[in-house]
Amino acid sequence: MYSNVPSTASSQESLMSLSSDEGQGGSDLDNINVVVRVRPLASHEVGKKDIQAVQFPGEGQIMVDDQINGHSRVYTFNVVFEPEASQEDVFEFSGLKRLVDMALDGFACTVLAYGQTGAGKTYTLTGPQGEGAGISHEPGVINLAFSYLYEGIKQRKSEDFVIHASYLEIYNEHVLDLLNPSPKHLPVRWSKDKGFYAENLFAVECEDEGDLQGVLEEGKKNRQVRSHNMNEHSSRSHTLLVLTLTAETRDLDDPHTFIRRQGKLSLVDLAGSEKTKKTNSKGETLVEANNINKSLLVLGNCISALADPRKRSGHIPYRDSCLTKLLAESLGGGGMALMIACVSPSRTNAPETISTLRYASRAKRIKTKPIVRMDPREQLIMSLKREVKLLRMENTYLRQQTNLVNGINVIMNQGGREITVEDGNTGNQKELEKDLTTMVNNYMQENENLRAENAQLHQMRELLIRDHELVCKENERLMKKLADMEQGLVRSPTHEECRQNPRSDSTMSSAMSFGNSGLWKSLANISKEREAEKPGSSNGERKPPH
Numbered sequence: 001m002y003s004n005v006p007s008t009a010s011s012q013e014s015l016m017s018l019s020s021d022e023g024q025g026g027s028d029l030d031n032i033n034v035v036v037r038v039r040p041l042a043s044h045e046v047g048k049k050d051i052q053a054v055q056f057p058g059e060g061q062i063m064v065d066d067q068i069n070g071h072s073r074v075y076t077f078n079v080v081f082e083p084e085a086s087q088e089d090v091f092e093f094s095g096l097k098r099l100v101d102m103a104l105d106g107f108a109c110t111v112l113a114y115g116q117t118g119a120g121k122t123y124t125l126t127g128p129q130g131e132g133a134g135i136s137h138e139p140g141v142i143n144l145a146f147s148y149l150y151e152g153i154k155q156r157k158s159e160d161f162v163i164h165a166s167y168l169e170i171y172n173e174h175v176l177d178l179l180n181p182s183p184k185h186l187p188v189r190w191s192k193d194k195g196f197y198a199e200n201l202f203a204v205e206c207e208d209e210g211d212l213q214g215v216l217e218e219g220k221k222n223r224q225v226r227s228h229n230m231n232e233h234s235s236r237s238h239t240l241l242v243l244t245l246t247a248e249t250r251d252l253d254d255p256h257t258f259i260r261r262q263g264k265l266s267l268v269d270l271a272g273s274e275k276t277k278k279t280n281s282k283g284e285t286l287v288e289a290n291n292i293n294k295s296l297l298v299l300g301n302c303i304s305a306l307a308d309p310r311k312r313s314g315h316i317p318y319r320d321s322c323l324t325k326l327l328a329e330s331l332g333g334g335g336m337a338l339m340i341a342c343v344s345p346s347r348t349n350a351p352e353t354i355s356t357l358r359y360a361s362r363a364k365r366i367k368t369k370p371i372v373r374m375d376p377r378e379q380l381i382m383s384l385k386r387e388v389k390l391l392r393m394e395n396t397y398l399r400q401q402t403n404l405v406n407g408i409n410v411i412m413n414q415g416g417r418e419i420t421v422e423d424g425n426t427g428n429q430k431e432l433e434k435d436l437t438t439m440v441n442n443y444m445q446e447n448e449n450l451r452a453e454n455a456q457l458h459q460m461r462e463l464l465i466r467d468h469e470l471v472c473k474e475n476e477r478l479m480k481k482l483a484d485m486e487q488g489l490v491r492s493p494t495h496e497e498c499r500q501n502p503r504s505d506s507t508m509s510s511a512m513s514f515g516n517s518g519l520w521k522s523l524a525n526i527s528k529e530r531e532a533e534k535p536g537s538s539n540g541e542r543k544p545p546h
């Protein structure tokens with residue numbers, strides 16, 4: 001059951017469970033990776049004598065007592081982290097490390113923390129909030145990811161990385177820059193190259209881990225947080241911390257050229273869904289809650305559409321909220337995503353826990369096809385370079401073949417006397433030489449046959465041409481005769497001529513003298529008929545007028 005868990009995790013077996021086919025956060029590469037984290041019962045829940053309503057049967061399963069329907073529900077995920085799991089466990093086994101590696105390789109990767117308000121999203125991502133005694137300083141998985149990221153960069157010696165960080169929040173459907181606080185909202189635009197993006201968003205270059213931690217702290221300080229019944233430090237906005245990782249690698253074929261790619265790591269802390277009755281939200285907090293719920297509903301709609309193979313290729317309602325616009329790339333398939341679904345273990349929160357697990361189950365069905373992000377021009381240059389390389393290889397190969405054939409031609413030209421072909425020292429080349437010789441011989445034989453056939457055809461053609469010429473001459477002669485005859489026939493004898501010599505029809509007699517062919521006979525008949533029709537014709541019978 002835990003055979004895929006790395007040896008270091010043997011002590012963790014009681015703290016988490018992995019689905020039977022999972023390794024480090026999932027081997028199901030085609031789908032969004034979804035893990036569940038269950039926080040411990042909070043002190044206020046213990047105080048109210050609330051009890052745990054979730055159980056962990058193992059193999060990535062989580063079982064929740066559904067009090068409303070009176071039975072238990074079981075859901076399966078890539079990994080389920082139990083309340084005792086530490087931040088390091090989540091970082092190590094959620095698949096987040098793999099996402100950081102992929103972002104360094106040039107993919108767009110996203111980590112989303114989703115769940116009910118107070119379920120532990122912010123705690124998981126950035127550690128405990130607030131200050132003072134009793135507040136631990138356990139780093140969040142984002143902090144751990146920063147260290148891992150710079151470790152990874154150090155190890156990739158052949159690549160130069162430049163990292164930029166931007167941090168925004170979506171508050172009441174408006175985008176605000178957390179690194180450049182201002183009441184002015186940033187418009188969300190769309191471009192062919194970038195997809196949806198927040199215009200004029202500040203991006204800070206971060207040279208080391210310290211810079212990134214500074215960016216995180218600055219953003220946390222500026223985000224909208226409020227207290228309500230269920231969480232003293234409730235996030236009232238969705239936050240997106242986006243790291244752009246630009247890598248330059250020297251082209252192995254051309255040391256003067258650099259290949260550039262741009263990976264992206266988006267770390268998203270979603271505001272918690274809430275039942276406003278439970279949180280007792282009023283006034284501004286109620287407006288925030290409605291906006292949060294609405295945008296999470298739109299996100300849910302997009303997830304549902306993407307998870308359904310029949311709807312996936314149709315319209316996905318990304319444009320219905322700022323959040324879904326900015327997450328379009330992460331969800332839409334070109335990137336890689338990890339959802340950390342955070343849930344409360346308490347019985348009072350069981351309906352919300354079930355709702356979160358359903359939402360996460362749907363997300364798990366989304367298929368992705370991650371692609372490396374490169375500048376389209378650089379991509380073109382790369383593909384052209386690859387083509388040039390292939391053509392060069394083909395050229396070299398063809399040159400080698402030409403040399404061999406030339407060598408064989410020399411052999412042929414020298415009457416079959418054997419000549420050692422240059423570069424033909426290896427056994428393979430000798431084999432090839434032999435094959436080529438046979439092939440050339442066959443071609444020559446075939447050529448010879450074709451030449452003979454060709455000569456025959458030429459002879460036949462000559463004969464046919466001569467015949468054709470004779471026929472043409474004969475034709476010409478006959479045509480001339482016919483023309484002469486027609487000329488004679490067309491010129492009708494004058495009335496006077498007919499009167500003087502009714503029987504003499506010189507034209508007719510000359511035409512008849514050509515022979516007795518049917519043609520001439522019929523022509524003569526036509527001519528006679530015409531003659532007979534003429535008024536005053538001496539040999540025609542005149543018909544009385546009617």
Ligand SMILES: Nc1ncnc2c1ncn2[C@@H]1O[C@H](COP(=O)(O)OP(=O)(O)OP(=O)(O)O)[C@@H](O)[C@H]1O
Pocket residue numbers: 038039040042083115116117118119120121122123124128129231233234235236270271272273342
């Ligand atoms: N795994 C955990 N271990 C110990 N305490 C936790 C854990 N997860 C959450 N908590 C505590 O639970 C409380 C609520 O957590 P958190 O603020 O992270 O919730 P949230 O899901 O981000 O809520 P919201 O959506 O309202 O912002 C905090 O006091 C936090 O310290």
